[in-house]
Amino acid sequence: MKAxxxxxxxxxxxxxxxxxxxxIPEMVPMTRTxxxxxxxxxxxxxxxxxWTGGPGLVDRVVRQIIEKEYPDxxxxxxxxxxxYKAGDEAVMLAMGQGIVNTFPRDYQGNDTRSMPIMNGVRDxxxxxxxxxxxxxxxxxxxxxxxxxxxxxxxxxxxxxxVSAPEYYPYLQSHQLLGLLGGMAGAAEYEKARxxxxxxxxxxxxxxxxxxxxxxCILLGNLVQWTKSRRTVA
Numbered sequence: 339m340k341a342x343x344x345x346x347x348x349x350x351x352x353x354x355x356x357x358x359x360x361x362i363p364e365m366v367p368m369t370r371t372x373x374x375x376x377x378x379x380x381x382x383x384x385x386x387x388x389w390t391g392g393p394g395l396v397d398r399v400v401r402q403i404i405e406k407e408y409p410d411x412x413x414x415x416x417x418x419x420x421x422y423k424a425g426d427e428a429v430m431l432a433m434g435q436g437i438v439n440t441f442p443r444d445y446q447g448n449d450t451r452s453m454p455i456m457n458g459v460r461d462x463x464x465x466x467x468x469x470x471x472x473x474x475x476x477x478x479x480x481x482x483x484x485x486x487x488x489x490x491x492x493x494x495x496x497x498x499x500v501s502a503p504e505y506y507p508y509l510q511s512h513q514l515l516g517l518l519g520g521m522a523g524a525a526e527y528e529k530a531r532x533x534x535x536x537x538x539x540x541x542x543x544x545x546x547x548x549x550x551x552x553x554c555i556l557l558g559n560l561v562q563w564t565k566s567r568r569t570v571a
């Protein structure tokens with residue numbers, strides 16, 4: 339996403355991963371590529387999750403990327419997973435008044451006030467951008483309506499393929515500065531980043547399946563045509 343390229347290197351970025359295991363094929367590839375993109379810019383990541391089934395999954399995805407590919411990044415210094423907090427839109431609004439007050443403990447139960455990464459983090463004005471990966475409610479729509487519209491926080495999003503058309507007006511109005519839709523969008527992101535991840539492999543497999551279905555239809559039509567010719571003869 340060009341919008342991510344535009345933020346200053348080393349910035350603190352808010353990232354909300356709002357999905358659960360049912361959405362892994364579409365959401366996790368986007369998350370991985372977005373993480374690499376931000377970490378390559380040496381951004382410090384403040385991560386939240388607004389879905390009850392998401393914190394453990396997101397924590398694993400984040401740690402797998404960082405521990406394997408960015409082992410020099412330290413938890414509490416370069417990234418933090420604030421975890422899940424119930425309340426949906428109410429949590430979003432509370433973060434606008436104070437993020438540490440809203441999340442006094444991180445996902446692991448650590449005191450967020452003692453973390454170096456949270457020094458200077460007050461509210462949304464502490465971030466140049468929100469990156470949201472969302473499979474539904476609460477997610478991108480609520481972040482746009484409750485946060486972007488009220489606090490004017492620049493925002494990019496990755497959403498499911500079926501929901502993507504719902505967000506095109508936000509993209510056209512520049513309330514979203516970038517939008518990825520489903521596995522195809524994730525694959526395009528990987529391609530732009532010169533990565534060949536699970537979304538690209540998934541699209542390759544999907545393309546092969548489409549070719550196979552088309553071939554079956556063609557063969558079926560050919561058989562039917564041959565039978566018709568014999569009947570006429």
